[in-house]
Amino acid sequence: MKRKCLLIFLMMIGMAVPGCTQKTEETKDITVSNLEEQEPVSQEVFAMDTYMTVTAYGENAEEVVDQSIAEIERLDQLLTATADTGEVYNVNRNGGGNLSEDSMYLMERSLELYQDTEGAFNVTIFPVMEAWGFVSDEFAVPSTEELQKKLALVNIDDLKINWEDSSVDFLEKGMAIDFGGIAKGYTSTKIADIFRNAGVENGLINLGGNVHVVGTKTDGTKWRVGVQSPGDEEAYIGVLSVADCAVITSGGYERYFEEEGITYHHIIDPSTGYPANNGLISVTIVSKDGTLADGLSTSLYIMGLDRAKEFWQNHSDEFDAILLTEDDKLFVTEGLVDDFTSELEINVIEKEK
Ligand code: AMP
Ligand code: MG
Numbered sequence: 001m002k003r004k005c006l007l008i009f010l011m012m013i014g015m016a017v018p019g020c021t022q023k024t025e026e027t028k029d030i031t032v033s034n035l036e037e038q039e040p041v042s043q044e045v046f047a048m049d050t051y052m053t054v055t056a057y058g059e060n061a062e063e064v065v066d067q068s069i070a071e072i073e074r075l076d077q078l079l080t081a082t083a084d085t086g087e088v089y090n091v092n093r094n095g096g097g098n099l100s101e102d103s104m105y106l107m108e109r110s111l112e113l114y115q116d117t118e119g120a121f122n123v124t125i126f127p128v129m130e131a132w133g134f135v136s137d138e139f140a141v142p143s144t145e146e147l148q149k150k151l152a153l154v155n156i157d158d159l160k161i162n163w164e165d166s167s168v169d170f171l172e173k174g175m176a177i178d179f180g181g182i183a184k185g186y187t188s189t190k191i192a193d194i195f196r197n198a199g200v201e202n203g204l205i206n207l208g209g210n211v212h213v214v215g216t217k218t219d220g221t222k223w224r225v226g227v228q229s230p231g232d233e234e235a236y237i238g239v240l241s242v243a244d245c246a247v248i249t250s251g252g253y254e255r256y257f258e259e260e261g262i263t264y265h266h267i268i269d270p271s272t273g274y275p276a277n278n279g280l281i282s283v284t285i286v287s288k289d290g291t292l293a294d295g296l297s298t299s300l301y302i303m304g305l306d307r308a309k310e311f312w313q314n315h316s317d318e319f320d321a322i323l324l325t326e327d328d329k330l331f332v333t334e335g336l337v338d339d340f341t342s343e344l345e346i347n348v349i350e351k352e353k
Helices: 006-016 025-029 063-081 086-094 101-116 127-133 144-151 185-195 288-304 304-312
Strands: 041-048 050-056 096-098 157-161 166-171 203-207 210-214 223-229 234-242 244-248 256-259 261-263 280-287 320-325 330-333 347-348
Touching: 041 203, 050 063, 050 185, 063 086, 063 101, 063 185, 063 203, 086 096, 096 234, 101 185, 101 288, 127 144, 185 203, 185 210, 185 244, 185 288, 210 223, 210 288, 223 244, 223 280, 234 244, 234 280, 234 320, 280 288, 280 304, 288 304, 288 320, 304 320, 304 330, 304 347
Parallel strands: 330 347
Antiparallel strands: 041 050, 050 203, 096 166, 157 166, 203 210, 210 244, 223 234, 244 280, 256 261, 280 320, 320 330
């Protein structure tokens, strides 16, 4: 079992700060003092099962970082499916119930993703996550019988949404929802909104390796965000130069266990109930819309290269992507060619002519 460790995200922050020269020790400080106007204010928090860092520059930076941390903690408590602080936990336990505006929005986006991805993204995946032990951390390969039973509960048609009174009903006993595939992207988008509403024009939101950059660096140049290598926590597939967007990566390496020499990870293919095994080992999505980026990083990972390529060709105005296959072939969509550098050979995915 391995999770993204503190070091990785500090490295990512290290790559993303101006000039990339900030020392790790400095980024570890909970609050960096705001002596000069352009000095960053940064805070760190452990939420949604990962280390997160929010960094803002300029006037109002301190206030905005405080608000952002409070918002992360609020959403963490609300959206968790594993602690009774949250409404997701409660609707799962009770077979339905009321949901807040945040959860209803995520439900709407989840249904949209289900349609668009032809079922690769399925918010009712929770019973299968549970069967593999990803909810309790008591990992085990379920029997075929158990898995089929749980998979039968993964069914969007049995999810009854009452949009007027903001509630949900599960038509089958044992059904449950899981926003784990989109919660971080949604959170980073909400934080980027907090920044903009307060007039903070430069910042960096790093939610456990899922990055959302606000504006540019203070010198007007783009942020540099490293895309982690699946095989080596300290290496990068390549580096992206970006402004004002989310950069969100999914990979089986982020959460997995091993049994009898086989690795089982946390991104489940709803057509089988097994961890997705369609040839991709890392998918990064770049989009202005963090919720979409998060949902699609999970979905394209499940789709595999050919379906993912085709999906992008049909949605190229909404996002760009970096895809790494298990035999180390790197594919980058046309929109990123000028903004992505890598030591690997880059295969460009072009829009269909
Ligand atoms: P990510 O790291 O964004 O790819 O999200 C992985 C998380 O999404 C898992 O830990 C589950 O909570 C959830 N998940 C796994 N498989 C699916 C799926 N097929 N559709 C929707 N959510 C999923
Ligand atoms: Mg995701």
